[in-house]
Amino acid sequence: xxxxxxxxxxxxxxxxxxxxxxxxxxxxxxxxxxxxxxxxxxxxxxxxxxxxxxxxxxxxxxxxxxxxxxx
Amino acid sequence: xxxxxxxxxxxxxxxxxxxxxxxxxxxxxxxxxxxxxxxxxxxxxxxxxxxxxxxxxxxxxxxxxxxxxxxxxxxxxxxxxxxxxxxxxxxxxxxxxxxxxxxxxxxxxxxxxxxxxxxxxxxxxxxxxxxxxxxxxxxxxxxxxxxxxxxxxxxxxxxxxxxxxxxxxxxxxxxxxxxxxxxxxxxxxxxxxxxxxxxxxxxxxxxxxxxxxxxxxxxxxxxxxxxxxxxxxxxxxxxxxxxxxxxxxxxxxxxxxxxxxxxxxxxxxxxxxxx
Numbered sequence: 645x646x647x648x649x650x651x652x653x654x655x656x657x658x659x660x661x662x663x664x665x666x667x668x669x670x671x672x673x674x675x676x677x678x679x680x681x682x683x684x685x686x687x688x689x690x691x692x693x694x695x696x697x698x699x700x701x702x703x704x705x706x707x708x709x710x711x712x713x714x715x
Numbered sequence: 716x717x718x719x720x721x722x723x724x725x726x727x728x729x730x731x732x733x734x735x736x737x738x739x740x741x742x743x744x745x746x747x748x749x750x751x752x753x754x755x756x757x758x759x760x761x762x763x764x765x766x767x768x769x770x771x772x773x774x775x776x777x778x779x780x781x782x783x784x785x786x787x788x789x790x791x792x793x794x795x796x797x798x799x800x801x802x803x804x805x806x807x808x809x810x811x812x813x814x815x816x817x818x819x820x821x822x823x824x825x826x827x828x829x830x831x832x833x834x835x836x837x838x839x840x841x842x843x844x845x846x847x848x849x850x851x852x853x854x855x856x857x858x859x860x861x862x863x864x865x866x867x868x869x870x871x872x873x874x875x876x877x878x879x880x881x882x883x884x885x886x887x888x889x890x891x892x893x894x895x896x897x898x899x900x901x902x903x904x905x906x907x908x909x910x911x912x913x914x915x916x917x918x919x920x921x922x923x924x925x926x927x928x929x930x931x932x933x934x935x936x937x938x939x940x941x942x943x944x945x946x947x948x949x950x951x952x953x954x955x956x957x958x959x960x961x962x963x964x965x966x967x968x969x970x971x972x973x974x975x976x977x978x979x980x981x982x983x984x985x986x987x988x989x990x
Contacts, residue, residue, distance in 0.1 A: 676874030680769040683776035
C-alpha cells in the first residue's frame with residue numbers, strides 16, 4: 645500500500661543541459677527518496693539529480709485538465 | 716570534504732611500509748572486503764521480500780555496489796599483498812573471515828536488515844572514509860569511488876531506521892533489539908583501544924583516525940538519531956578483549972554459517988566455474 649509521499653525526480657546528464665523530469669518515487673522521507681531515486685533511475689551517469697516532494701510543487705495551470713476550448 | 720589524513724608522507728607500495736603497518740593495512744582491507752561481501756549477499760537476499768518495491772530495487776543496487784567494492788578491495792589485496800581473490804572467497808575456512816559477525820547468519824526480518832544497512836554498512840564507510848587521502852596512494856582512487864557510492868546506502872539505512880522506529884511499539888522494539896545486536900558486533904569488529912595494528916596505520920598516515928575515534932563518533936551520531944525515536948541503545952564496550960584476533964576482528968573462532976558460504980560461493984555450481 646502506498647505511504648509517505650510522492651517525490652518527483654529530476655536529473656541531467658551534462659552540466660550544459662537543463663534538468664529534466666525523469667520520473668517519480670514513493671518514499672517515507674527525504675532520505676529514502678534520495679536512495680530510491682538514485683537506484684531506480686540509474687540508467688544514466690547523471691551529473692545532477694534531485695527530488696522534489698510533489699506537495700511542494702505549486703501548480704500554475706490546472707493540473708492535467710484539458711480546457712473547455714481544447715488544447 | 717577535507718582529506719581524512721595528511722599526505723606528508725606517501726607510499727606507493729607496501730615495501731615502503733613498516734611491517735606492522737603493512738599487516739594492519741591488509742587486515743583492515745580484508746575485513747572491509749569480507750564485510751562488504753556479506754553485505755552484498757544479504758542485500759541480494761533482500762531484493763525479495765522488503766516492505767515496498769522501491770526497497771527491492773534499492774537492495775539490488777546496494778548489493779551490486781557492495782560486490783563492486785569487494786572487487787576493488789580484492790584488486791588492491793592482489794596487487795600489493797599477493798592475495799588470490801578467488802581463494803579469498805572460495806577457499807577459506809569460515810573462521811578465517813573477518814566480517815562483522817552480525818552478518819554471519821541470515822537477517823531474519825526487516826529490522827535486522829535495517830541494522831545491517833544503518834549500523835554495519837555505515838560503519839564500514841566511516842572506516843574507509845578515515846583512509847581517504849591515504850598516504851598509501853594505491854587506495855585513493857578506489858576509496859573515492861566507494862565513498863561516493865555509499866552515500867545512497869546511508870540515505871537508505873537512515874530512512875528505514877527512522878521509518879521502522881516510527882511504525883509502532885512492536886516494530887520499534889524489534890528494531891532496537893536488532894540494532895543492539897548489530898551495534899555490539901560492530902563495536903567488537905572495531906577492536907580494542909590501542910590496537911597496535913590500527914595504531915600503526917594512523918602513525919603511518921594511512922588512516923586519519925583510529926578505530927576508537929571512529930567508534931566514538933559513530934556512537935555519538937547513532938545515539939543522537941536513535942534517542943529521539945525512542946530507541947534506547949546500550950553502549951556495551953567489552954572490558955576484556957582477551958582473545959581478540961586482529962586478523963578476524965573478533966574474540967571467537969566462528970564465522971559466516973555454512974549455508975551462507977555455500978550460497979555465496981555458488982556451492983552447487985562449482986563444475987561451471989571458469990578457470
